[in-house]
Structure formats: structure tokens, C-alpha cells
Amino acid sequence: MIRANISQSIMDWLQGCPLIEDYAFQCDRLEMDPLSLSLEMTPGEPITKRYLNGTTVRTTQFVVATREAYGEDVLTNLDNSGFWDEFTDWVEEQNHARNYPDLGDGKTPLSVHISTGGYLYEADFQTARYQAQFTMTYEQEGTR
Numbered sequence: 057m058i059r060a061n062i063s064q065s066i067m068d069w070l071q072g073c074p075l076i077e078d079y080a081f082q083c084d085r086l087e088m089d090p091l092s093l094s095l096e097m098t099p100g101e102p103i104t105k106r107y108l109n110g111t112t113v114r115t116t117q118f119v120v121a122t123r124e125a126y127g128e129d130v131l132t133n134l135d136n137s138g139f140w141d142e143f144t145d146w147v148e149e150q151n152h153a154r155n156y157p158d159l160g161d162g163k164t165p166l167s168v169h170i171s172t173g174g175y176l177y178e179a180d181f182q183t184a185r186y187q188a189q190f191t192m193t194y195e196q197e198g199t200r
Contacts, residue, residue, distance in 0.1 A: 110198020140174020
């Protein structure tokens with residue numbers, strides 16, 4: 057049985073982005089073939105504020121990475137960069153519209169923002185890994 061968790065909630069939310077409908081989507085696994093996409097949780101301070109009633113404000117940091125065709129063709133590489141411009145625009149639009157991942161009972165998203173825009177992380181002669189980093193802030197109800 058797979059438990060519902062924040063990673064699954066973010067994956068479900070990201071799948072609403074029309075830009076990634078042709079990508080093979082994984083969690084913590086980026087395939088070596090182009091048009092692969094991975095959601096990867098990254099370390100960070102989870103609790104940023106505590107209230108007397110036990111409620112906390114929390115952050116979750118994550119990376120969205122893609123594997124793209126890459127090489128000497130400048131138009132292909134420019135297209136890859138253009139994808140990231142559009143993808144981060146989509147995230148900003150969702151944030152402004154307050155359209156956030158559904159985190160389940162007791163967790164209320166407050167924002168999803170871009171920590172670093174899309175950039176080339178590593179490349180070989182035929183493919184490249186691009187990624188962007190994001191932070192989601194949410195409130196978790198206290199149990200006191």
C-alpha cells in the first residue's frame with residue numbers, strides 16, 4: 057500500500073502542467089532517455105515557525121529535473137532553456153492563483169515559489185539534465 061504523502065501531492069499537482077504531458081514522470085529517479093522528468097525532495101529546515109497551539113509553518117524543498125536531448129545544435133539547447141522559462145511561469149501562475157497541491161487534512165499550502173530557475177546541471181554528448189529548485193510553504197495543524 058502506498059501512503060499519500062507530500063511527494064505524491066506535488067507529483068499530482070505537477071501533472072496538471074500541460075508542458076510535461078509527454079514526459080515519463082518519476083519520483084527520485086531520472087531516466088537516461090530524453091523526455092524524462094523526476095521530482096526529487098531535497099534537504100532543508102522543515103519547521104520555520106511554531107505556535108502555542110502546536111500548529112507549525114513548514115517548508116518542503118524539491119527539485120524538478122528533466123533529461124533532454126542535447127548537443128551541438130543550438131536550437132535544441134535553446135528549446136530546452138525555453139521549456140524551463142515556460143515551466144517556471146506555470147508555477148508562478150499557479151502560485152498567484154493559489155492553486156496548490158492538495159496536501160490532505162490538516163495541511164494548508166501557503167505558497168510554492170521558485171528557489172532557482174531552470175538550469176543545465178550536467179550534460180554529455182547526447183543528453184543533458186536540467187533542473188529547477190522550488191520551495192513549498194504550508195501550515196500544519198497542531199495536535200495540542
